[in-house]
Amino acid sequence: MAEYNRVSECVGLITLRNPPVNALSAAVRQGIVDTVQRALSDPNVKSVVICGQNGIFCGGADIKEFRSNMTGPPLIPMIHAIESANKPVVAAIEGSALGGGLELALGCHYRIAHSKARLGLPEVSLGLLPAAGGSQRLPRLIGVPAALNLITTGRHVTAAEALQLGIVDQVTDHNTVAAAVKFALSVAGRSLDPRRISTHPCPQQPDLDALFEEVMQKVRQSARGAIAPIACVQAVRAAATLPYAQGMERERELMATLFTSGQARALQYCFFAERAVGRWRMPSGARWDTSKPRPVHKAAVIGLGTMGRGITVALAQTGLSVIAVETQEKQLMEAKQAISGMLERGAKGRGVAPALDGVIYSQNIQAVADVDLVIEAVFEDIALKTKVFQQLSAVCKPGTLLCTNTSALDVDQLASETPNPELVVGMHFFAPAHVMKLLEVVYGPRSSPQAVATAMQLGKKMGKASVAVGNCRGFVGNRMLKPYIEEAFFLLEEGATPELVDQALEEFGFPMGVFRMSDLSGLDVGWRVRKGDGLVEPGTASGRSARIRQGRRYSPLGDLLCEEGRFGQKTGRGWYQYDKPGSRVARFDPWLHSFLGAYRAQHGLVARRIDHQEVLERCLYALINEGFHILDDGIAAGPEDIDVIYVSGYGWPRHRGGPMFYANMVGLAKVLERLEHYQQLHPEVPHLQPSSLLRRLVASGSPPIHKWGEAIKKLHSQL
Numbered sequence: 001m002a003e004y005n006r007v008s009e010c011v012g013l014i015t016l017r018n019p020p021v022n023a024l025s026a027a028v029r030q031g032i033v034d035t036v037q038r039a040l041s042d043p044n045v046k047s048v049v050i051c052g053q054n055g056i057f058c059g060g061a062d063i064k065e066f067r068s069n070m071t072g073p074p075l076i077p078m079i080h081a082i083e084s085a086n087k088p089v090v091a092a093i094e095g096s097a098l099g100g101g102l103e104l105a106l107g108c109h110y111r112i113a114h115s116k117a118r119l120g121l122p123e124v125s126l127g128l129l130p131a132a133g134g135s136q137r138l139p140r141l142i143g144v145p146a147a148l149n150l151i152t153t154g155r156h157v158t159a160a161e162a163l164q165l166g167i168v169d170q171v172t173d174h175n176t177v178a179a180a181v182k183f184a185l186s187v188a189g190r191s192l193d194p195r196r197i198s199t200h201p202c203p204q205q206p207d208l209d210a211l212f213e214e215v216m217q218k219v220r221q222s223a224r225g226a227i228a229p230i231a232c233v234q235a236v237r238a239a240a241t242l243p244y245a246q247g248m249e250r251e252r253e254l255m256a257t258l259f260t261s262g263q264a265r266a267l268q269y270c271f272f273a274e275r276a277v278g279r280w281r282m283p284s285g286a287r288w289d290t291s292k293p294r295p296v297h298k299a300a301v302i303g304l305g306t307m308g309r310g311i312t313v314a315l316a317q318t319g320l321s322v323i324a325v326e327t328q329e330k331q332l333m334e335a336k337q338a339i340s341g342m343l344e345r346g347a348k349g350r351g352v353a354p355a356l357d358g359v360i361y362s363q364n365i366q367a368v369a370d371v372d373l374v375i376e377a378v379f380e381d382i383a384l385k386t387k388v389f390q391q392l393s394a395v396c397k398p399g400t401l402l403c404t405n406t407s408a409l410d411v412d413q414l415a416s417e418t419p420n421p422e423l424v425v426g427m428h429f430f431a432p433a434h435v436m437k438l439l440e441v442v443y444g445p446r447s448s449p450q451a452v453a454t455a456m457q458l459g460k461k462m463g464k465a466s467v468a469v470g471n472c473r474g475f476v477g478n479r480m481l482k483p484y485i486e487e488a489f490f491l492l493e494e495g496a497t498p499e500l501v502d503q504a505l506e507e508f509g510f511p512m513g514v515f516r517m518s519d520l521s522g523l524d525v526g527w528r529v530r531k532g533d534g535l536v537e538p539g540t541a542s543g544r545s546a547r548i549r550q551g552r553r554y555s556p557l558g559d560l561l562c563e564e565g566r567f568g569q570k571t572g573r574g575w576y577q578y579d580k581p582g583s584r585v586a587r588f589d590p591w592l593h594s595f596l597g598a599y600r601a602q603h604g605l606v607a608r609r610i611d612h613q614e615v616l617e618r619c620l621y622a623l624i625n626e627g628f629h630i631l632d633d634g635i636a637a638g639p640e641d642i643d644v645i646y647v648s649g650y651g652w653p654r655h656r657g658g659p660m661f662y663a664n665m666v667g668l669a670k671v672l673e674r675l676e677h678y679q680q681l682h683p684e685v686p687h688l689q690p691s692s693l694l695r696r697l698v699a700s701g702s703p704p705i706h707k708w709g710e711a712i713k714k715l716h717s718q719l
């Protein structure tokens with residue numbers, strides 16, 4: 001797990017070997033301890049180089065070991081032994097040096113990095129802090145403000161930035177190990193005292209208290225209830241104010257609390273879930289590893305409204321050549337200007353040239369004749385989309401993949417209107433499409449595995465968290481959102497206020513509660529859908545019957561606001577009021593509160609006191625319950641798919657792992673009991689009726705989430 005060689009006669013070369021990322025497993029740590037000892041005791045060795053195999057230095061501690069009884073030598077004494085060595089030790093950093101990997105490098109006396117390497121302490125994103133001395137050494141090396149930035153955000157820096165910050169001593173474009181060996185030879189015999197970071201004091205920083213207060217305030221605000229960023233600030237404060245040994249003790253105490261926390265479990269679950277969704281599978285048995293994607297060199301986007309523009313930018317930024325089609329000349333010109341602006345801003349942020357030449361604009365759908373893949377992004381209307389698909393089928397070369405960007409329409413219905421339904425998949429982007437991480441790749445019963453593989457691969461290229469899901473109303477994300485929003489409306493009828501509901505959800509960790517979010521996205525969006533579903537009736541009806549539609553409880557509150565022209569931020573009025581249309585600061589609106597009072601009186605409803613607990617249970621458990629239906633229906637292959645969708649696209653707090661992980665943490669029996677309780681109180685609300693899968697999982701002893709897949713298979717085979 002760590003290989004030892006002597007090179008250039010007097011340099012001991014230690015190579016970490018643990019594919020794919022040379023994580024510091026027990027065996028690797030043991031290997032390092034043994035090989036360092038060997039190099040230090042060999043009188044022929046004057047200096048030592050540590051590198052990683054296959055172009056990657058080290059991806060940090062082995063995260064998989066965190067949930068087991070950890071064995072093998074601990075990291076801290078291992079790094080101390082390197083730092084206190086009497087021969088220079090040089091880290092040769094290629095690929096990544098992250099977490100424990102960078103902490104190992106900080107224990108070395110010198111660091112040489114390849115220009116393409118990335119370095120960072122991302123422990124905070126796993127609910128931890130750099131507790132192998134990283135929180136104490138980094139501030140001593142680069143100063144408190146820069147260390148706070150890196151440790152509390154977990155961001156990775158390029159080799160160039162690492163050099164500028166003083167994390168590395170040299171950057172090379174050539175063979176990093178060769179450069180490190182040469183460097184190691186040049187420093188052999190020099191005094192190592194100034195190179196032992198733990199012996200340095202932190203660089204002086206004026207007004208330390210004010211700095212920490214300011215950073216702590218910022219971190220608390222952005223953490224939305226996550227505890228690791230706060231512990232990171234506390235650990236760096238210890239580095240800045242205490243001697244090294246005491247700082248290490250503080251680091252250890254803070255880590256002990258984080259390590260066993262539910263948040264760390266949730267965040268580490270998210271890390272693996274994001275990778276697991278790439279290993280997609282369909283109910284037909286088709287899978288990621290047996291389905292070969294088609295090459296996509298040229299793509300097209302049809303319809304350049306908000307979504308089409310974002311999709312064009314996301315595609316062009318991957319280096320693809322894109323044909324962007326909009327039939328109206330004025331809209332085409334406006335879109336061209338907007339897309340160029342987005343590409344320029346994006347390129348500036350990434351320090352690269354904008355891919356302006358990668359996009360060709362056209363008013364004519366014939367321009368897409370030779371593309372490999374088309375994404376249709378016209379208005380959300382099945383008749384219009386069907387017409388576009390028929391045109392595309394006539395125009396495109398054989399084998400072109402036809403994708404529809406839709407948030408709710410029936411992908412299978414669209415596919416059935418084309419001669420090659422196997423080439424059709426949905427690609428549900430989220431606005432703004434070039435920014436938002438989530439992509440739902442929707443397959444119908446006739447979509448070919450190759451079409452799914454191609455869309456998934458393209459999503460990955462665009463940097464999206466791409467999740468393959470089955471075709472149903474609302475797919476996964478929006479289908480689960482419906483009962484969540486409905487419960488929020490019902491709570492208003494029963495006595496809650498938008499402020500109360502939003503506060504409960506925001507304290508839980510959502511960036512915005514349901515009503516602030518509805519004001520942002522526009523109340524008219526849901527209104528249009530409900531009209532299409534035949535649910536909206538004139539607002540004069542009163543009494544209980546006005547609130548039962550299509551045989552189930554219905555709240556017309558959202559419709560009534562729309563009838564008043566209150567569409568949210570864009571009209572300056574919605575569930576809240578705004579200074580002017582388009583402004584973003586939501587304010588209490590006395591009109592809304594007297595409207596709610598009058599509405600309750602008209603419908604004979606008596607307002608009661610509702611607390612945060614009830615808001616969370618009704619909104620979140622209704623959403624989770626729909627998640628169980630989705631799993632039972634085979635629309636999502638596993639709980640990870642649902643959780644990645646909610647964390648990457650719907651603002652579910654990452655430190656709570658996603659709705660299905662949260663249900664697992666709360667306890668399935670408790671979720672079931674609360675759903676049953678609310679269902680008894682509200683028998684006319686079908687989404688509070690516990691899903692049969694939830695019941696069956698509880699009956700089978702509530703297996704932990706990583707065993708749900710197995711349990712579901714077993715339960716289905718018993719049906």
Ligand SMILES: CC/C=C\CC(=O)SCCNC(=O)CCNC(=O)[C@H](O)C(C)(C)COP(=O)(O)OP(=O)(O)OC[C@H]1O[C@@H](n2cnc3c(N)ncnc32)[C@H](O)[C@@H]1OP(=O)(O)O
Nearest residue numbers: 021023059060061062063064096098099100122131132275
């Ligand atoms: C006392 C505590 C001291 C230290 C604490 C730590 O060090 S915590 C760990 C800190 N390190 C990280 O957070 C890095 C995590 N890894 C990454 O960011 C990326 O994997 C990386 C290294 C940039 C490589 O990215 P790439 O896109 O090339 O590969 P991918 O992410 O798909 O990973 C490939 C497979 O490796 C598994 N893996 C990655 N890192 C670790 C790790 N640190 N421990 C265990 N396993 C790791 C990853 O899960 C992938 O496997 P798969 O089977 O596909 O899930």
